[in-house]
Amino acid sequence: MEGLVYIALFAPFASSLFAALFGMSERKIFVGVVASVLLAISFVASAMLAFYVYGTGHAVHVTMMDWINAGDLRIPFGFVVDQVSVTMMTVVTLVSTIVHIYSIGYMDHDKSFNRFFSYLSAFVFSMMVLVMSDNFAGLFIGWEGVGVCSWLLVGFWYHKPDVSREENPSISPSWAANEAFIMNRIADLGMLIGLFILYWNVGSLQYDEVFAAVPFLDGTVLNAAALALFIGAMGKSAQFPLHTWLTDAMEGPTPVSALIHAATMVTAGVFLVIRANPLFSLTPEVSYFIAALGTFVAFFAASMALVNRDLKRIIAFSTLSQLGYMFAAAGLGAYWIALFHLAAHAFFKALLFLGAGNVMHAMHDELDIFKMGGLKKVMKWTYLYMGIASLALAGIPFFAGFFSKDAIIETAWNEGTIVLWAILVVTAGMTAFYSFRQVFLTFEGDERYKQYGIHPHEMYRYVLIAMSPLAVLAVVAGFGMEGFEHFVTKLLPDYHMSEHTHHIAWILGLVVLVFAVGGIALAYKKYYHGLKRDEKLENSWYYKLLANQYYIPVLYEEFISKPYAMISDAMWNKVDMKIVDATVDGIAKFLYKTGDETRKMQTGNLSNYLNWMAVGAVLFLVVAAISAAAIG
Amino acid sequence: MFEPIKVSLESLNLVTLAPMLIAIAGGLVILVLDLINSKLHKSLYVMLTILLLVVDFGATIGLNVNERGFFDVMLIDGISIISQLLIIVASILFTPLALTSKRFHEYSYPEFFALFLFMVAGFQFMVASDNLILIFVGLETASLSLYTLIALHNRSNSYEAAVKYFTMGALAAGFFAMGAAVVYALTGSIELYQVAQVLSARLGETGIMAAIFGSSVLLMVTLAFKLSLFPFHTWAPDVYEGASAPLAGYMAIVPKIAAFVVAIRIFGMYLDLGIEWVRVMILILAIVTMTLANVMALVQEDVKRMLAYSSISHAGFIMAALALDTTEGTTSIFLYYALFMFTNLGAFAMLWISRHKVRRFDARYDHPFSKFAGLVQIMPMGAVIMALFMLSLAGVPPFSVFWGKIYVMQAAVNAGYVWLAIVMGLNAAIAAYYYLKLVVYMFLKDPVKDVDTVYYNLSKPLMVVIGFAAVTTIAAIFYVQPLVSYLYYMISASGY
Amino acid sequence: MDNILSVLIFFPAIAGLLGFVVDKKSARAYGITVAAIEFLLSLWLWFSFDTGNAGMQFVEMIPLIPDFGVNYYLGVDGISLFIILMTTLMTLIGMVSMSIEKDVKNMIITLLFLEMTMVGVFVALDAIVFYLFWELSLVPMLYIVGAWGGPLRVYAAIKFFLYTFMGSLVMLVGMLFVAYVYHSLTGVWSFAITDWYALVLPVNYQLWLFAAFFLGFAIKVPMFPFHTWLPYAHGQAPTIGSVILAAVLLKMGTYGFVRFSLPMFPDASVMMITPIAVLSIIMIIYTAMVAYAQKDMKQVIAYSSVSHMGIIMIGIFAMNSEGIGGSVFQMLSHGIVSGALFMLVGIIYDRRHTKLMSEFGGLAAVMPKYAVIFGIMLMASVGLPLTIGFVGEFLVLLGFYEISPVMTILAGTSIILGAVYMLSVFKKSFFGPVTKEENKNLKDLTAKETWSLVPLVAIVIWLGVYPKPVLDPINKSVNAMLVFMEEKAITAEAKDIIKVPQSATTVGEVK
């Protein structure tokens, strides 16, 4: 089994290195093919491991070598394949494989084709390290690794210039990449602090040792550690207030959005909370905070998605919103449900993004859904895929999202947090609305793209075939819920609805369904038959507020970035040059000046010199007298 | 009535006088030679002088420690021997500098060499006695010769320098004589060891302090003048500038060694008597001197003047060691001069080889900084050596002056004057600026003119002297140990 | 070869002297060969180094001035070993990558002398010998900055020299005082650091001496507010000068703290944790901000050096094995990474004769190899895991967390602010469209440049992934030092704060 672990882990790495070899040469199809094959190998290995773990119930634990040994700190490169990590591994490698294949088609016109695969595979490798590590430091390696790969991939089209915020809310790919990296870094500091807290209280960063020790730790320590780790999770999973980078990250190529900013990397935060559940279950306050923040973000992000016109941004907001759901579940203690939603979400969200990628490919990178419409004629399959994914997202029964999302909402009720429940239900309705608003505006109604002279075409066939597993999973994944529960609760704490909730489960489900169907119906009514713009609505303050993302990016710019730049400038020009350095130079100048003054006594006139001698003699007397008087 | 005066040669212990007598006799021989044949070349005189000085050196080094001679006016203790040795070594190094490739007027006179030898004898007398008369006579012999030597350089500036030095020296002589008179009035003796005895007995008397004030202030003025301490240093830059470069380098060392020995004898005595304000006076003098001379050196435009101020500052630096009144402190004075000697003479010799008859770079100065601009391109070896001397003067290890500095500072620390050591350190940092300035000019700037004549005055003997100075500057680390142990032994043997 | 340390010191010096004879055109090849041999010698040192021994190895002792207690006393332990290796490596690589056309021979000779002084500083076990090399190292650097530098080179060079010189003279007084105390307690003169370690000083002495040594080291580090010489020196220095300055010379300061301040004045060091940490944090945050405000690429890296040195400082004063070991490791990491970054800036400067970021933009498209290596070094500089930069920074912050969580958070902003300025450099220079006509046809890395950078990239990744061979010996010596500090500390507070790792006490690998 150890061999499989290494294969699963290093196949993406090999793929990345292989692609990097050709990183600076022109497009070579085989690079993409080899990368995809290696990813597929990784997926197969992961799946085999999953079967193994499922079959035996044992985790596979390997320690490759020591990494950092200093003082009492021992950090190995250790990997653990247990129920949680194997789930993540399978999901990650599956989605990655599909995205790799997809990218062969999607990126076929890009001259940096090979480079793209190198980055993408590197990302998968980092993600695998993240999920497989058996200690927090290893997790942090992956954590930062995915951050860098995200930076590289978001800024993939680095050559685009910066434009104003009005023209493109993300300014430029490179800007968005930097924003993403820096925001994540802010959170990473929190994460590091969490690591430090654990290390100094437990003496180790190994999961097993830490989790064995946490029950004996002081409450404040636990709270601090949990909060610090969660701050780390907030960055990666783009929770408020560190959420702005996610929508800006849509500047990256769409496969990247599908893989990184929907299916895998952004869920790392959720993964962390699930992974560290022994810690979080001991800190109810922090957990409740997580749940509340998750719920808030779910609603908050959905509200922004309602009015957005950008195909990818809508999906990004929905990702954000769904991450909120996951955190809500994890915060409420339903870790396995969170994990399940994570997996299910990965499938349908990746599908949705890839579908959006098809549309973009067809529309020559046009993203404004107001400029689309009626695409179903040319893009039947894409319409189908996106439809399925949206149904799953909206939580329509028997699609994957139905099971997982319903369970989360149910949990909120079960925990007695009615407010959270209510918000989540409303959000579910909003989700359904914006998903179908987008689908209808894209595929139904009049063919608005014609006036822009675009001739859309369907994606390559092999790409569509490659997407099919995701579509299938988006439909059927929900039926594996019980088996999944059985599987992962060997490691994660089981979560059952109370008797009471269980009884009214169908009512709760119905309420959610009503909201979801209502949302779809509203979208149908408004957008199915083409775009009818409502000037009054679009000019209202709340519409503008939502469309501008509550002005948060602007606020950040005005109150953080600009003042920082200003203060930096002042620090340099005013403090460093005018005070610190000027003091040093001032001392030197003072000495020089003293020299200039003193040399005036050297008049060259002998008479003055003789007088100086006499003066000196008198001074001697004075000094002698004073010191004699003082000393005696 | 009158007892016939019986003087046995043994009791005179004429050996103690031998070194000075050799020098004086040598001077006379040179004069006589000139009488016999006035067409002799200067190289003969130079070699003769060196030979005489070597003999002088031999005679000095053979002296027994702690002897008195010649009616007990000669005192051959440790410091007198080592200071004589230093004086002679410096003189030996100085003499070959006369053999420049260009003809300088003064060296063609045999009188120059005779005067030089008389001067050496004068300094030797000065250090080899604790009798104020002999000290005074030695001082004046040496000084008067020195004035003449300066004037012999035969340029308008050197006359000016000689007059300034002479006049101030005359005033200082008056002060010294008056100081001696006060001492005499106080104690009835001018032998320092007797003075010390009388004073220690009378220290408790009322009013005695005022007299001690008088004597110490008067004597201090003279010595401060000789040592070029602030504010009696005013002559030094002008005289250094006016004198020929080798002589200036020589003046920065030998007269000061002699004056330091006298200062040690006189003020060491006061300090031993427990007169604390003398120490305060010396410390203030030392600190003011090293600091102000440093800041004045910062703004100099002429290398020679800069070196003049720098040697004032060095004198202040060493003066501080005098205040410590410990064996280490006294050792550090001689160690410092022993190490400083080579570097300083080397630096002035470097100026000497670049000496022109006419001022080609600046109307006012002989050796403006701009003259040395880009020296590394014209004369790489010379620039490197000069830079070496500058770094050594700045106290960069492992060059010679560093070891002197560190020893002085260690002595200060050991005597409990940590703050003094810090002041010394900071001063060394300030001083580094002006030494670096020259290095910067030589290495980092481009030559101002296509001047091929910077090493105008170079000759083989000069190269030997400079090379020797360079080697001793670099290799100091290897001979500091024997030097220190010899100096320490001699000084502790003579009870300082 | 027992006297390998002497060989390491004097081989470049003798080679430098002989270099005067070498023909101008062959000077470069000569220099590279000598530096390569020197590097191989240092590798040999590493291989013959007994990693199981925490104490001083390859000790050489020749009395120089016995009356004064000055000995030619050399030795190397886990802490200094790798700094020496880094020194020889960076000298070699610096020479290989050197693009100077003017007076190459002088440059080579100067570099060889500089190498001697640098190695000397790190192997000296006698305070005076240490001081000797310490001061002597200023001279070649002065020449390098002054002779090959930019328009303000003379000012920068003199400022560098005088500032450091001033600080170290105060340090010298401190050394003399320690020797004096040692003499008055034992009756023997000694400047041997190992002898001084045995000296238990009263707390007020320790504080004063700490202050004296602090001034010398802090200026070299350079700690805020003594840092202003650095931007000038870097800004004006030629590439090779900046590389050596950042990689090695700055390390002398932090090395001094580890070698002198901590073991000699454990109580004072503990008392000074807070002030030094505050200064270091100011240094980290403030200079990171100043770096962000720079318009000149090289100045960004210069200020970032200061900021990173703050991390090293804070680690040294963590008083535990993680922090100090991390600091020593971070010294290596910073040496290699900032050296490489300066080389990279030098490469673009050679092509465009400007370092202003506004002159660039879109370089990633024109010079992809260059961009990749720059990117790797940038990531190492901001402390990406699996690069060399992470290990040290992580350990330092981890270590200091034990002293003060709040200050660790403040210091930890380094990972954010570092990313802010470095990414902004990268964005301004490498991303965006190629706007300037001159940039459109820039040549990518030449073979020479590639081959001088690739080894550094390899090291950056190797030591990021597998730091053990380096970290273990460091750790061993640091542990030994901590054990010893704890024994020696006289105040209860210091005994409390100095934390000896359990592994060091139980295994008993302490000498």
Add this chain to the structure above:
Amino acid sequence: MIGLSHYLIVSAILFSIGLMGVLRRRNLLMLFFATEVMLNAVNIAFAAISHYYNDLTGQMFAFFIIAIAASEVAVGLGILIVLYKKHGSLDLDDLATMRG
């Protein structure tokens, strides 16, 4: 009765006069005279003290001072003559080419 202190006072006054002369005079020749006055003041003191102690050392010192004063004049005047030849003036204020 004229005692020691009278002599000493005379000596001190003479010394001060000499000193003032040195400080105030502008002519080099006058300056030399002033230094001679100072030295002679010291001679008076020595002679008087010598008498007071009934010790010959002081007188010896005085003789030496006289000798030294003489040689000083010899050397000094020599220098003055060449200076006068070069500058044509013995005024101190003309003698300040070297300064700073």
